[in-house]
Amino acid sequence: MEDRYNFKAIEKKWQKIWEDEKIYHVEIDDKKEKFYALVEFPYPSGQGLHVGHPRSYTALDVISRKKRMQGYNVLYPMGFDAFGLPAENYAIKTGIHPAISTAENIKNFTRQLKSLGFSFDWDRCIDTSSPEYYKWTQWMFLQLYKHGLAYKDKIAINWCPSCKVGLANEEVVNGHCERCGAEVVHKNKEQWMIAITKYADRLIDDLEELDFIDRVKTQQINWIGRSDGAELDFEFGDDKLTVFTTRPDTAFGVTYMVLAPEHQFVQKYMSRFENQAEIKAYVEETSKKSDLERTANDEKTGVELKGIKAKNPYTGEMIPVFISDYVLTGYGTGAIMAVPAHDSRDYAFAKLFNLPMIQVLEGGDISKEAFEDDGLHINSGFLNGLNKDEGMKKAIEYAVQNGFGRAKVNYKLRDWVFSRQRYWGEPIPMVYCEHCGWQPIDEKDLPLTLPNVQDFLPNDEGESPLSKATDWVNTTCPKCGGKARRETDVMPNWAGSSWYFLRYTDPKNDKEFASKEALKYWMNVDWYNGGMEHTTLHLLYSRFWHKFLYDCGYVPTKEPYNKRTSHGMILASNGEKMSKSRGNVVNPDEIVENYGADTFRLYEMFIGPFDQAAQWSEESLMGVYRFVSKVYALFKKVYRNEDVSMSAADLRAMHKCILDVTERVDQMKFNTAVSSLMTYVNHLSSMEKIPVQMYETLLKLLSPFTPHLSEEMWARLGYSDSVVLASWPIGDKKLAQDDVVTIAVQINGKMRGTIEIEKDSDDEDVKKAALALENVARQTAESGIKKIIVVKNRIVNIVA
RNA sequence: GCGGACGUGGCGAAAUUGGCAGACGCGCCAGACUUAGGAUCUGGUGCCGAAAGGCGUGCGGGUUCAAGUCCCUCCGUCCGCACCA
Secondary structure, eight states: OOSSOOHHHHHHHHHHHHHHHTTTOOOOOTTSOEEEEEEOOOOOOTTOOOTTHHHHHHHHHHHHHHHHHTTOEEEOOOEEOOOSHHHHHHHHHHOOOHHHHHHHHHHHHHHHHHHTTOOOOGGGOEETTSHHHHHHHHHHHHHHHHTTOEEEEEEEEEEETTTTEEEOGGGEETTEETTTOOBOEEEEEEEEEEOGGGGHHHHHHGGGGSEEOHHHHHHHHHHHTOEEEEEEEEEETTEEEEEEESOGGGGGGOOEEEEOTTOHHHHHTGGGOSOHHHHHHHHHHHHHSOHHHHHHOOOOOOEEOTTOOEEOTTTOOEEOEEEOTTSOSSSTTSEEEEOGGGOHHHHHHHHHHTOOOOOOBSSSOTTTSOOOSOOOBOSOGGGTTOOHHHHHHHHHHHHHHTTSEEEEEEOSOOOEEOOBSOSSSOBOOEEEETTTEEEEOOGGGOOOOOOOOSOOOOOTTOOOGGGGOHHHHEEEOTTTOSEEEEOOOBOOTTTGGGSHHHHTTSTTOSSSSSOHHHHHHHOSBSEEEEOGGGTTTHHHHHHHHHHHHHHTTSSSOSOSBSEEEEOOOEEOTTSSBOOTTTTOOOOHHHHHHHHOHHHHHHHHHHSSOTTSOEEOOHHHHHHHHHHHHHHHHHGGGEEOTTTOOOOHHHHHHHHHHHHHHHHHHHTTOHHHHHHHHHHHHHHHHTOSSEEHHHHHHHHHHHTTTSHHHHHHHHHHTTOOSOGGGSOOOOOOHHHHSOSEEEEEEEETTEEEEEEEEETTOOHHHHHHHHHTSHHHHHHHTTTOOOEEEEETTTEEEEEO
């Protein structure tokens, strides 16, 4: 046997064997319980894998490998989210077609992923930019269209002037483009929209039965932003001005109203306002402001619409109407009833314009600030004496009876802006005919493939590069056969990823996106790990998408993922985010070259709590390398069971390790699982001769983390079958426990010594032993003993 | 501003959920073997103290025989939402 731990030879050897024997390939097997583990598939960028990616991949690889050894039929797939802007930007710079650079990048990613020994079923690898795949993305878009959930609308969308592309609300972070960080502007554009808001309630309510980490649930709930309230109609001239409010019970306290400057009434009744110049100037001014400027400053501004007053339907009172940019056009009806006594924003505005306030709830001190809590109603006619909940019910009831209002639920969630003015994405399978309007192309003509273009430049007007491919654009109407033009925008990169987990179950199917049997057997995803940054993007989109397919009867379950967890980022050794521009990116290739994939994998699991950010440290990596080498070296001391025997302490160490690792992997406490393995190895190191059973157990427990080394040593023990096929050891709690325990002895809560005593000893015996300590006798000599507390097998506290 | 998470040695971190704080690893110190390699092995390592002992989980208080863990005040860091009516 070679003395040196030659990880290069070992890893190369086993990767080849696994690949040749397709050891991780899975098929439907009704005799076995399935387990579907999923990690977010990468965008194949030109930079290749960085050390952040494998944190998630290794974690679920560990879980998958353990589940396999526990007898499950495990699906652990990988693929590529291959449409997207970087490839296109690269093409603009270099002229290299995105299809070519993407294929190269996928090759490189695949090489890197394989070098890390993940147990992916590579036969199921998918590429969202291949026509075989995006045929089905397009097909699903057509289903959305046919069910009225995809529609074209001209709205003010978020536009990134740097990427030259429209963005969905979810892609705007604090007024900036999620991808490039440029400030987003508004642009009125015809867009394909997806009616995700129709699913808002179910996207919230169905979270309840899912095993998602709380952070994810609350973020999705907040993003959807459901609020219960009412719509109320106020007379405004001879028109009706409708507002949304969550507090209809405070309607007796309304002293004025406010419209968003963009509200249609402002233009509609302009001729009737007395201060038109002032109003127009204000509207003009706000239209120039970005969202960021509008919200950054909470000082209120506004202008009264002089000439028309509104009538409070509850009191009959005539009240002034203002426009102000603190009222948003996109939320509710773009108009509010202002209750300055009980809303801090209205309060600030009323103070500024010296408007009256009417307190309608008991409590607080409205001379100082708005009172926003619950209280009994006053000054409120028929609502007097009621609290908030009762008041709400009564107020809505009254509005319904008198025909000026209704209960209403409002959402912050907007419909999904689905058009991207770009080239490298799925063509939207729609054509525009002057006679028939927008028409879907026939399903049998799918896929609608991307034409090969040379010029990838989008323009500032927001036209896709596809619009220049006239041969492709000009087509015939599927309905009347007349002249028609294809849609030239493409889908967002969130389209392909909205259903990729379904494709993995049956990736080669050319009749349907996946067969019923495959979906029935493999779905749901049992465990999905991914980044927090996708919570209100991919994760929300794909839940919606899946629900839609469920409603159509195409998938058997109403939710796609049973369990969702999230990993922390890996930071550079100086604590900064790793990035090309900072020049601090650690390339996994380098680590694999110098220390091997097993060390790399184990280090990623040992680096720190899985859900928290962790700093890369080459020194700590060295420690893990030493550990892995030690495991290799221990082999020399392994003896057959007939030559050596296991002491109770050996047995204890082994079972404790089995129990720890089993439990901690399930809880994603990988760092402490590795600690436990280290403790066990320290025990083995201290032995002269290691019984083979103890070393075998080590290899099994270690195999999810360091599969190559485990496989090699397993073979050297004489096994011809892979350790992947071995069964996971079962720990015995009884054997893991010591029959002698060390009990701490405290005096007044302070440690004064320890006693060794038989486990589960009588309290009296424990007391006796504790009092026999020289230290105890000395320290209690003066004060005497008041009380002794014994906690079984743990502690004795003597109160002196 | 609102909401959430967190704060433990020189460093990364553990702590069966109220019961010996600092497991495991890094680093450091000493020794062994080799002796020029960032190699390997053994022992040590929270702080102060010669020792007895004292002090220690962001600060201050509280509950308890016993608090990193529970309660209150404050400070700090990170994340999410951000005029959503």
